[in-house]
Every structure is written in structure tokens, then in C-alpha cells.
Amino acid sequence: MSAKLDEKLEPIYQELLHRNPGESEFHQAVREVLETIGPVLCKHPEFADRKIIQRICEPERQIIFRVPWQDDSGEIHINRAFRVEFNSALGPYKGGMRFHPSVYLGIIKFLGFEQIFKNALTGLPIGGGKGGSDFNPKGKSDNEIMRFCQSLMTELYRHIGVYTDVPAGDIGVGGREIGYLFGQYKRITNRYESGVITGKGTDWGGSLARKEATGYGAVYFTQEMLKVRNDSLDGKKLIVSGSGNVAIYAMEKAQSQGAKIVACSDSSGVIYHKEGIDLDTVKRIKEVERGRISDYIESHKKAKYLKDACIWDIPCDIALPCATQNELNAKDAKKLVENGCIAVVEGANMPTTPEGIKVLQESKVAFGPSKAANAGGVATSALEMQQNASRASWSFEHTENCLAEIMIGIHRRCYETAEEYGATGDYVSGANIEGFLRVARAMDAMGVI
Numbered sequence: 068m069s070a071k072l073d074e075k076l077e078p079i080y081q082e083l084l085h086r087n088p089g090e091s092e093f094h095q096a097v098r099e100v101l102e103t104i105g106p107v108l109c110k111h112p113e114f115a116d117r118k119i120i121q122r123i124c125e126p127e128r129q130i131i132f133r134v135p136w137q138d139d140s141g142e143i144h145i146n147r148a149f150r151v152e153f154n155s156a157l158g159p160y161k162g163g164m165r166f167h168p169s170v171y172l173g174i175i176k177f178l179g180f181e182q183i184f185k186n187a188l189t190g191l192p193i194g195g196g197k198g199g200s201d202f203n204p205k206g207k208s209d210n211e212i213m214r215f216c217q218s219l220m221t222e223l224y225r226h227i228g229v230y231t232d233v234p235a236g237d238i239g240v241g242g243r244e245i246g247y248l249f250g251q252y253k254r255i256t257n258r259y260e261s262g263v264i265t266g267k268g269t270d271w272g273g274s275l276a277r278k279e280a281t282g283y284g285a286v287y288f289t290q291e292m293l294k295v296r297n298d299s300l301d302g303k304k305l306i307v308s309g310s311g312n313v314a315i316y317a318m319e320k321a322q323s324q325g326a327k328i329v330a331c332s333d334s335s336g337v338i339y340h341k342e343g344i345d346l347d348t349v350k351r352i353k354e355v356e357r358g359r360i361s362d363y364i365e366s367h368k369k370a371k372y373l374k375d376a377c378i379w380d381i382p383c384d385i386a387l388p389c390a391t392q393n394e395l396n397a398k399d400a401k402k403l404v405e406n407g408c409i410a411v412v413e414g415a416n417m418p419t420t421p422e423g424i425k426v427l428q429e430s431k432v433a434f435g436p437s438k439a440a441n442a443g444g445v446a447t448s449a450l451e452m453q454q455n456a457s458r459a460s461w462s463f464e465h466t467e468n469c470l471a472e473i474m475i476g477i478h479r480r481c482y483e484t485a486e487e488y489g490a491t492g493d494y495v496s497g498a499n500i501e502g503f504l505r506v507a508r509a510m511d512a513m514g515v516i
């Protein structure tokens with residue numbers, strides 16, 4: 068990895084590697100924050116004296132549990148699930164649940180760690196947490212998904228609560244899974260505590276615009292970044308990796324702002340549609356049929372399906388990685404630069420490798436890091452909690468306006484903080500420093516806990 072750490076931070080990082088072996092994604096997420104907060108410790112030596120950094124890097128609580136379930140043929144399967152309650156200085160632990168076979172403790176810890184700072188950036192009262200399971204939802208029936216969710220919640224329910232820990236969705240967890248999870252929570256506790264989970268159906272306590280919020284928010288953030296450069300999305304050619312929740316609604320908002328999306332993907336391949344991706348087709352395939360993106364070419368003869376291709380090889384003005392971590396490396400970044408890309412904005416969590424970020428920043432490509440750019444999802448989850456607490460349901464328009472305002476505010480604070488610390492235009496530093504300061508101040512005020 069790249070930059071040298073401040074001399075106070077290097078031993079902290081070495082100790083973290085030693086205490087958390089084999090968790091490379093967690094190491095990567097921590098290192099990125101440590102590389103940027105050196106200047107904060109010069110201004111605030113009290114944070115180092117009181118070991119705020121060591122405390123932030125150690126989760127408050129980590130829960131690992133067995134999830135046994137039966138498939139439709141009666142065979143029993145055993146999965147492992149996690150909930151990492153990372154930091155509650157600013158509010159109850161808040162963060163999604165990921166169902167994907169690649170999930171292990173290191174992935175959940177990286178996501179939980181990032182979530183602390185992301186949630187702080189929203190300015191809303193939410194701490195950081197994350198959970199998930201190595202369960203693979205692909206090819207499972209609705210009944211299998213339901214039994215798995217019920218079994219998982221039969222253990223998780225005792226750890227969560229409106230004032231304790233509030234899960235939501237992430238990869239492999241959308242409206243269907245949230246329904247099954249909430250149903251089982253309600254059944255076990257005999258309490259209709261809407262605010263215990265977010266991303267609920269809009270006719271039973273969910274917030275309008277939550278489904279759209281992460282993708283829309285990432286596009287609002289992109290627009291703010293472009294404004295700084297006296298530019299806009301109008302007429303721009305975009306590529307968006309993934310074709311899940313975040314990708315779909317990033318594409319929808321970008322199209323509404325005059326951008327043309329020429330490519331999207333899933334883990335098997337890429338759709339290249341020079342005339343522009345037809346979003347209704349993507350939504351039907353992904354949200355209704357739960358199919359593969361390769362099905363797209365059946366409806367669009369001019370589009371091409373490129374199996375196992377790299378989406379970043381396709382020329383574009385702006386790239387939005389919206390699939391998964393470390394999906395855009397230095398080689399990909401060089402290709403984007405070569406093809407004239409002016410901005411990369413992260414809808415997914417940590418999709419760009421440290422080496423990839425370095426290439427983009429050195430080439431003066433505007434780079435929007437995930438902590439800031441994809442905070443619209445969790446921010447709208449916090450708005451869902453607000454609605455649940457007051458037993459209110461806001462209109463789509465009102466909720467979207469709140470989201471837009473929050474994203475504009477996050478952009479402004481990241482920009483100004485970077486400027487204040489001598490790193491104008493460096494949103495990675497801006498987001499990390501601003502997020503860290505908010506959490507550190509709260510932790511410091513609460514004493515040694």
C-alpha cells in the first residue's frame with residue numbers, strides 16, 4: 068500500500084494487523100483512514116493521548132452465530148452470521164446486513180468500520196455497525212430465503228433494538244429479506260417496533276425513497292463534485308458497475324439529469340448498449356425475475372453481452388462503481404484515465420483499491436469516496452427511523468428533498484474540511500477527517516468507555 072503513516076499512527080496500525088490477522092479488507096479500510104488523519108492529531112493531540120484511534124478501531128461488540136436452515140428438499144444447511152456493533156458514540160449501531168458467500172468477519176468489520184464515519188457524515192444520530200452471513204441467496208426459492216431469514220433473526224433479535232442496533236439491507240438483502248426478518252422479530256418479541264429495522268415495505272412502515280436513496284444520493288454527490296468544476300451530468304457518458312439496488316437507482320437519477328448510461332454489469336459479465344441502457348428492462352430482469360444481466364440482450368438486439376469482460380475498459384466520461392469492494396484496481400484506473408474519464412464516484416463500499424485511488428487522484432480525476440458518496444442510503448434509513456418514531460409517513464418528494472439536502476451538505480463539509488487541512492479537492496481526506504472529528508469529539512466527551 069501507498070502513503071507512509073504518521074509516526075504516531077504506524078505502531079497503532081502494526082498492532083491492528085497483529086490483533087486482527089487475515090482480515091485484509093478491514094486492514095485496508097483502517098489504513099485508508101489512518102493515512103489521512105495525521106494532520107488532525109497535530110491539531111488535536113488530546114485524541115492521541117486518550118487513545119481515541121485505538122478505541123475506534125476495536126469494535127464495541129462482535130457477535131458470531133450459527134444459522135441452521137432446511138432447504139425445500141428437507142436437507143439441513145449451516146451458515147455463519149455476524150453482527151459487528153462497532154461504535155455507538157453518535158447513536159444506536161446502524162448498518163446493513165449482507166448475504167453473500169464471500170462474507171467472513173473481515174468483510175463485516177471493514178463495512179462496520181466505514182459505516183462509523185459515513186454515518187457521522189450524515190449529521191444524523193446513528194452509530195456504526197454491520198452484519199451479514201456467508202449464505203448464498205442465488206437460486207434459492209422464496210421459502211428457503213424465508214426460512215433462512217427466520218432462523219437468522221431467531222438469534223439476532225436479542226442483540227438489536229430501536230435504541231441499540233438497527234439493521235437494514237446490503238448486497239443480497241432487499242425488501243423481501245427485510246420483510247421476513249422483521250416478521251420474525253415481531254413474532255418473537257410480540258412487539259411492532261417499526262424502527263428496529265429499515266428498508267421496510269412502504270405500506271408497513273418503510274420510507275418512500277429509501278429504495279432509491281443510495282443510488283440517487285450518489286448522483287447528487289456527483290453533481291456537486293461536477294459543479295465545483297463548472298460542469299454537469301448533462302450529455303455525459305456513464306458506466307455503472309453492478310445491476311443491483313444501488314446501480315439501478317444511480318442509473319435512474321443520472322438518466323433523469325441528461326446522462327447516457329452505456330454499460331452496466333453483474334458478476335458474470337457486462338452489458339454494453341451504445342444507444343443507452345433501457346432501465347425498465349434492467350428493473351424487470353433484476354427486481355421482478357431475479358435473473359442475470361445477460362438476459363438483457365434478448366430484449367435489445369443492438370446491445371452486446373460481454374461475458375467476463377472488464378467494464379472499466381469501456382470509454383466513458385464518468386464511472387460509478389456500484390457492485391462490490393476492490394472491483395476497480397490501478398490497471399482499471401489507468402484505462403479510465405486513458406479513455407478521458409473525468410470523475411469516479413463510489414456507489415459501492417470501498418470499490419476502488421488504494422492503488423486505484425492513487426492513480427485517479429494523481430491524474431486529477433474527481434474522486435468521490437464511498438463514505439461520502441453512498442451515504443444517502445443510510446441517511447434515508449435514519450429518516451425512516453424518524454418517521455417510525457413519530458408514527459408519520461412522509462411523501463416521496465419531501466423525503467427526496469431531505470436526501471438531496473443531506474448529500475449537498477456532506478459534499479460541502481468534505482470539500483471545506485479538505486480545504487481547511489490543505490488538501491483542496493481531496494474528498495478522501497475531507498470525508499475521513501470530517502467523519503473522524505465528529506466521532507472523536509463525541510467519544511472524548513463521554514469519557515473512557
Ligand code: NDP
Nearest residue numbers: 237238239281309310311312313333334390391415416444
Ligand atoms: P445488490 O445485491 O442489490 O446488488 C449487488 C450487485 O453487485 C449485483 O449486480 C451483483 O452481481 C454485483 N456483485 C456483488 N458482489 C459481487 C462480486 N463479488 N463481484 C462482482 N459483482 C458483484 O446490492 P446493493 O446494490 O445493495 O449493493 C451494492 C454495493 O453498494 C455494495 O458494496 C454495498 O455495500 C453498497 N451499498 C449499498 C447500500 C444500500 O442501501 N443497499 C448503501 C450503501 C452502500 P451478482 O448478482 O452477479 O452477484
Ligand code: 2IT
Nearest residue numbers: 162163235237444445448
Ligand atoms: O452500506 C450502507 O450504508 C448500507 N448498506 C445501508 C445501511 C443502512 O442502515 O441503511
